[in-house]
Amino acid sequence: MSRGFIPPILFSQCLDHVPPTGLCVPPARSGHRCVADSTNLYVFGGYNPDFEEGGGSENEDYPLFRELWKFHFATATWQQIRTEGYMPTELASMSAVLHGNNLLVFGGTGIPFGENNGNEVHVCNVQYKRWNLLNCKGKKPNKIYGQAMVIINGYLYVFGGTTGYLYSTDLHRLDLSTREWTHLKPNNTPSDLPEERYRHELAHDGQRIYILGGGTSWTSYPMDKIHAYNLETNYWEEMVTKPHEKIGYPAARRCHSCVQVKDEVFICGGYNGELILSDLWKINLQTFQWTKLLATMPEPAYFHCAAVTPAGCMYVHGGVVNMFGNRRSGSLYKVWLVVPSLLELTWEKLLKTFPHLAQLSSLQLLGLGLTHTLIQRLK
Template identity: 80%
Template sequence: MAAEAGGGEPLVRFVKLSGRAAGSKKKVRWFPVRRLFTHSCPSLRIPSRFLREGRRSPPARSGHRCVADNTNLYVFGGYNPDYDESGGPENEDFPLFRELWRYHFATGMWHQMGTDGHMPRELASMSLVLHGYNLLVFGGTGIPFGENNGNEIYVCNVKYKRWSKLSCRGKKPNRIYGQAMAIIHGFLYVFGGTTGYIYSTDLHRLDLSTREWIQLKPNNPACDLPEERYRHEIAHDGQRIYVLGGGTSWTAYPLDKVFQQPEDAIAVFK
């Protein structure tokens, strides 16, 4: 991560924390999901009316992204090299899917959403988050893979079904795919990814109120930084961001390290 932080942003520090005392024999105990819910919610089973007569479901795909709220699951983009499975002559973006689907939990029905505006064309291995009524899409790759990459933010308001391209300033991330991102306290964080040739541990942050990008620079020696990666995952607890797994074209990283990024530091749990 050689790029500099902007706007006087304090340096980010990677530190290594101990998960538990050496030699600890504490074991993890698993419970059936059913046991964790009240009688009003006996399981997480998807309704048997998953697909009603006369309704289509999304074709098979990979490289897509999903997010959900309390009511709907949204599925965007994806890739399928099978001409017939991907829609045949009706799919002008073959082998990609330039489309947005919605699955309604209560009715168990899929619906392909008709939208207006500027839908992105980088439709595989992008990042997707849901912020209120807005889907935010960043990066990704199109055809040819690894050469037609993106570094713009696209927003789809699912209430009004309209796409727009977000105009931002500051130091944007490179044109990448396979990165992960999360929103916390009004900031959009983007970590890792690849250009198709170079893998990254860059951590960028977008202020959603000012629309300004900065790159957060770690104050660590090179030997104390996490390995470059893509296709990892991010989760957060409202205060910290956790980066799990990922890898490169020649390796996959184990889950004995979980990278934690609080507001002013990054820590490694081992």
């Protein structure tokens, strides 16, 4: 072991609970989505049928949450963002990605589920706190929820989803510069297409889009083989993965969460049709080797959400944690998926030692020797 190397395992023993410092926190929820940048975790939408937890008579969208929240990492505070423009009304099982300062939200469903679905792209600029509807050309995907999406080289790819009655294996692409939808027709025979599904997750390596898990209301798909769409050949391929030498493959699952750090993709939690899961696995997109991490979620959850910061720290929020009691969580957890850089370790130590740093002016912070980039994280 080289001098100065810190094994990643030291940072993977557990998901740490992140206690908020303020009284303002988002209510427990499921079916929401989250994204992260270096400064904030953004949480959009969600569902909670519990009358009190769901806001009751004070929430005109009950049992849904027509809300955008942010969790500020530096101060560990939640804030509901007051936005202008037209926020989507399909607030459960939509898909969301962060593209620069723009939160892109597509699809989703309202109440009753499957009866009020969406197929519009809503964009919220998180800096200016304004929603806009993306005016798109071409043939849009059907009105669906539970689909997954990813941005590659200026194109937004959307796969799968359900109308509430039919499950999809459709693949659509939106050119973000021309705003034109294209329904991609892969060259495979119908029998070679991935199984139709919803509440799966996507990863990519620039050349292929990989589907991880998902299922229908009666099944969940296994992880020993992964379907991959090759952008260059327009073919679906089936990639055979390598099991963990002692444990085998991750359990089949749907309604899990997934984040990607370079060539490594991490999945956690989910539901396999019988059990709510709490495990955390990673797969390497070059070797297709599965590895089970020592870290586990403090409580099993599905219909939760997860996002990873550019520095490699994953945050997990909410979800259904008890099937029979239909109980949802509002807890936030974090775990480093990589060995943190010296900068990140020092930054965390600095914030713990000087919790009121964010109250200083930019000039004072500059005087203390902080860089403009770090000052941005405080504001």
